Amino acid sequence: xxxxxxxxxxxxxxxxxxxxxxxxxxxxxxxxxxxxxxxxxxxxxxxxxxxxxxxxxxxxxxxxxxxxxxxxxxxxxxxxxxxxxxxxxxxxxxxxxxxxxxxxxxxxxxxxxxxxxxxxxxxxxxxxxxxxxxxxxxxxxxxxxxxxxxxxxxxxxxxxxxxxxxxxxxxxxxxxxxxxxxxxxxxxxxxxxxxxxxxxxxxxxxxxxxxxxxxxxxxxxxxxxxxxxxxxxxxxxxxxxxxxxxxxxxxxxxxxxxxxxxxxxxxxxxxxxxxxxxxxxxxxxxxxxxxxxxxxxxxxxxxxxxxxxxxxxxxxxxxxxxxxxxxxxxxxxxxxxxxxxxxxxxxxxxxxxxxxxxxxx
Amino acid sequence: xxxxxxxxxxxxxxxxxxxxxxxxxxxxxxxxxxxxxxxxxxxxxxxxxxxxxxxxxxxxxxxxxxxxxxxxxxxxxxxxxxxxxxxxxxxxxxxxxxxxxxxxxxxxxxxxxxxxxxxxxxxxxxxxxxxxxxxxxxxxxxxxxxxxxxxxxxxxxxxxxxxxxxxxxxxxxxxxxxxxxxxxxxxxxxxxxxxxxxxxxxxxxxxxxxxxxxxxxxxxxxxxxxxxxxxxxxxxxxxxxxxxxxxxxxxxxxxxxxxxxxxxxxxxxxxxxxxxxxxxxxxxxxxxxxxxxxxxxxxxxxxxxxxxxxxxxxxxxxxxxxxxxxxxxxxxxxxxxxxxxxxxxxxxxxxxxxxxxxxxx
Numbered sequence: 215x216x217x218x219x220x221x222x223x224x225x226x227x228x229x230x231x232x233x234x235x236x237x238x239x240x241x242x243x244x245x246x247x248x249x250x251x252x253x254x255x256x257x258x259x260x261x262x263x264x265x266x267x268x269x270x271x272x273x274x275x276x277x278x279x280x281x282x283x284x285x286x287x288x289x290x291x292x293x294x295x296x297x298x299x300x301x302x303x304x305x306x307x308x309x310x311x312x313x314x315x316x317x318x319x320x321x322x323x324x325x326x327x328x329x330x331x332x333x334x335x336x337x338x339x340x341x342x343x344x345x346x347x348x349x350x351x352x353x354x355x356x357x358x359x360x361x362x363x364x365x366x367x368x369x370x371x372x373x374x375x376x377x378x379x380x381x382x383x384x385x386x387x388x389x390x391x392x393x394x395x396x397x398x399x400x401x402x403x404x405x406x407x408x409x410x411x412x413x414x415x416x417x418x419x420x421x422x423x424x425x426x427x428x429x430x431x432x433x434x435x436x437x438x439x440x441x442x443x444x445x446x447x448x449x450x451x452x453x454x455x456x457x458x459x460x461x462x463x464x465x466x467x468x469x470x471x472x473x474x475x476x477x478x479x480x481x482x483x484x485x486x487x488x489x490x491x492x493x494x495x496x497x498x499x500x501x502x503x504x505x506x507x508x509x510x511x512x513x514x515x516x517x518x519x520x521x522x523x524x525x526x527x528x529x530x531x532x533x534x535x536x537x538x539x540x541x542x543x544x545x546x547x548x549x550x551x552x553x554x555x556x557x558x559x560x561x562x563x564x565x566x567x568x569x570x571x572x573x574x575x
Numbered sequence: 576x577x578x579x580x581x582x583x584x585x586x587x588x589x590x591x592x593x594x595x596x597x598x599x600x601x602x603x604x605x606x607x608x609x610x611x612x613x614x615x616x617x618x619x620x621x622x623x624x625x626x627x628x629x630x631x632x633x634x635x636x637x638x639x640x641x642x643x644x645x646x647x648x649x650x651x652x653x654x655x656x657x658x659x660x661x662x663x664x665x666x667x668x669x670x671x672x673x674x675x676x677x678x679x680x681x682x683x684x685x686x687x688x689x690x691x692x693x694x695x696x697x698x699x700x701x702x703x704x705x706x707x708x709x710x711x712x713x714x715x716x717x718x719x720x721x722x723x724x725x726x727x728x729x730x731x732x733x734x735x736x737x738x739x740x741x742x743x744x745x746x747x748x749x750x751x752x753x754x755x756x757x758x759x760x761x762x763x764x765x766x767x768x769x770x771x772x773x774x775x776x777x778x779x780x781x782x783x784x785x786x787x788x789x790x791x792x793x794x795x796x797x798x799x800x801x802x803x804x805x806x807x808x809x810x811x812x813x814x815x816x817x818x819x820x821x822x823x824x825x826x827x828x829x830x831x832x833x834x835x836x837x838x839x840x841x842x843x844x845x846x847x848x849x850x851x852x853x854x855x856x857x858x859x860x861x862x863x864x865x866x867x868x869x870x871x872x873x874x875x876x877x878x879x880x881x882x883x884x885x886x887x888x889x890x891x892x893x894x895x896x897x898x899x900x901x902x903x904x905x906x907x908x909x910x911x912x913x914x915x916x917x918x919x920x921x922x923x924x925x926x927x928x929x930x931x932x933x934x935x936x
Contacts, residue, residue: 308832311832329778329779329780330780331780331782348780349777349778351778378774378777378778380774384774384775387775388771388774388775388778389778391767391768391771391775392768392771392775392776392778392779392780392783393778393780393782393783395764395767396764396782396783396786396787397782397846398822398845398846399760399761399763399764399786400760400782400786400849400853401845401846401848401849401850402760402815402818402819402822402845402849403756403757403760403815403849403852404848404849404850404851404852404853405815405818405845405848405849405851405852406752406756406811406814406815406852407752407753407852407853407855407856408848408851408852408855410749410752410753410855413739413741413745413749414745414748414749414752414753415753415855415856415857416710416739416857417690417710417712417739417749417750417753417754418690418753418856418857419690419691419692419709419710419753419754421692421754421757421758421761421788421789422753422754422757422856423856424785424786424788424789425757425760425761425785425786425789426757426849426852426853426856427782427785427853428782428785428786429846429849429850429852429853430849430850430853430854431846431849431850432846433843433844433846433847433850434843436842436843436846437839437842437843437846440826440829440842441829441838441839441842444826444827444829444830444831445826445830445831447826448823448826448827448830450767451819451822451823451826452823453767454763454764454766454767454819455816455819455820455823457763457766458759458763458812458815458816458819459816461759461763461812462809462812462813462816465801465805465806465808465809465812466805466809468801468802468805469805469806469809470805470806471669471672473802477802478798478802481797481798481801481802482794482795482797482798483794484759484762484763484766485758485762485790485792485793485794485797485798486794487762487765487766487769488761488762488763488764488765488766488787488790488791488792489762489765489790489791489792489794490765490766490769491764491765491766491767491768491769491787491790492761492765492768492787492788492790492791493791494768494769494771494776495768495776495779495783495784495787496776496777496779520885520888520889520895520898521882521885521886521887521888521889521890522889523885524881524882524884524885524886525882525885525886526882527881527882528881528882528883529882534881536899537881537898537899538898538899
């Protein structure tokens with residue numbers, strides 16, 4: 215068992231505590247605001263350290279806002295001379311530069327970034343399974359001891375994550391595209407709704423809801439993230455701005471029934487380029503954590519069928535990780551998507567088929 | 576019962592046929608590509624007309640691509656002199672202008688637009704419940720007979736939709752913001768993924784997946800929609816482009832640790848404006864059609880609990896429209912979200928509470 219001390223009990227710190235307690239580790243909790251740490255404890259994320267505790271944690275995880283992360287890491291390296299220290303800030307270069315500027319020996323430091331989050335923040339939004347099946351990026355440098363990197367990797371896996379290694383610059387360039395760009399796009403689209411009248415808002419469909427879901431994210435946190443990765447974000451955002459200008463030109467050419475040669479081609483190319491990019495994403499729209507396998511069961515869309523299905527699953531003894539019911543499919547059927555751990559999938563399929571359920575490939 | 580003839584058996588035409596057959600109406604199917612109509616029939620969306628059929632449909636629904644919609648509507652008005660004719664094109668002004676230019680009497684025509692769609696297209700993507708709980712906008716003009724508008728409204732409701740009326744210009748301005756803008760934003764973000772290396776794509780999380788889901792949409796269809804609403808789309812897109820320029824300036828000012836006064840404020844304002852806009856959307860991230868009410872039940876995260884819950888719901892006799900299981904919540908609990916028709920919600924809550932289930936506000 216690894217003794218882990220978590221500094222900062224917001225969404226990530228609390229979720230990590232919950233996941234590590236679940237995995238049987240001893241977790242102590244600390245926050246600049248003591249009542250926040252107490253709340254995380256009450257939620258089951260760990261215990262508050264007694265006097266003089268933690269005396270010798272194996273790992274200190276700094277889960278503080280990006281702007282104060284480097285200071286907290288330096289503080290942790292000084293307070294616990296034997297401990298490995300990591301942080302979970304969404305930006306790595308800005309933190310590393312501040313640490314290097316301090317001149318401290320960084321052998322015991324390995325930066326990291328779990329690719330998990332929610333549009334909600336704070337301890338109450340914490341989830342024990344926040345990291346399950348998610349990537350957790352480690353960003354060791356040449357100064358980092360291999361043993362430090364290995365310990366952080368061990369704890370990240372204990373939290374349910376899949377560990378990857380990237381250098382800090384590559385990490386920051388990657389998240390600028392896969393995380394910071396979509397956040398800004400979602401915010402900018404949602405901002406156009408502010409002045410819309412209610413009749414128009416009432417027409418909102420699933421597409422707009424999906425695109426703007428993360429627009430509910432915390433402005434204070436995101437200002438720190440975007441400012442901390444300003445160059446990489448600006449570069450990818452400039453590329454999008456150039457594409458946007460081409461689309462605006464094409465739309466202007468097509469106004470009032472105009473049909474300038476090439477204008478429609480520009481619009482089609484923009485949407486087609488989106489097809490190509492979207493197709494690169496793994497998973498079926500990410501609806502299911504990659505850690506789970508989906509078993510699809512066709513069931514009659516009438517009262518009691520779900521009860522019968524789950525009673526059968528209960529008898530079979532398989533635990534359901536996630537579940538979604540999709541109606542329609544053309545015929546009057548519902549499609550139940552039952553997500554289970556991969557090892558349980560084959561057995562569940564056979565047991566359900568034996569009970570007469572129609573399994574949908 | 577209303578006799579409905581559907582012209583065009585893609586996603587919308589097929590889904591409408593499925594929904595109306597479900598509601599007991601007689602639906603005949605026609606498509607420029609006969610095999611497409613035959614496929615829709617095989618999926619249960621209606622029947623193929625016999626010789627001389629349909630002789631006198633009450634309503635003809637043109638569900639063709641926007642560019643050919645006006646022509647199909649004119650054709651339908653001529654072929655069936657007694658029938659009311661509507662279309663389901665996503666853009667109304669461009670269709671109406673073409674019809675008016677033809678000089679035909681438009682008393683029997685009422686344009687409409689069901690606010691329902693999928694990122695997949697074609698008859699095989701059709702769903703009987705595609706319109707359930709969705710808005711279906713009718714866009715009658717002063718030329719439209721009230722009886723025509725009423726018939727289209729009746730059929731839209733029979734398909735499960737909630738009917739609204741808007742003038743064509745207001746409709747086009749509204750969908751430019753709630754539909755066409757998010758489509759372009761999603762496509763432009765997804766396009767940035769095309770050149771990304773696999774290590775970076777592997778870091779994609781739920782946020783990017785949500786923002787880019789509709790980037791999988793059909794470029795041909797969307798070119799027609801965007802070109803058909805070019806002015807309104809350009810206007811809202813220009814507003815977004817201006818906001819984007821301000822963000823780019825702020826990022827440039829913050830590069831390499833620079834901290835020009837106001838730059839962070841610009842970033843925070845952009846994200847905060849997104850908060851305000853996103854908050855205007857009805858429903859919890861639109862996960863549930865507005866037609867349903869969600870009952871939240873806390874349940875232990877252990878085998879058999881879902882079976883017990885659904886067995887109880889089965890006994891209670893409430894039909895479950897949608898269901899989602901959300902793990903975590905800090906403690907080792909799962910949160911079951913059971914969506915039922917509003918009228919059934921209160922009774923289900925009490926009956927479940929009586930059986931000892933913890934209902935989560």
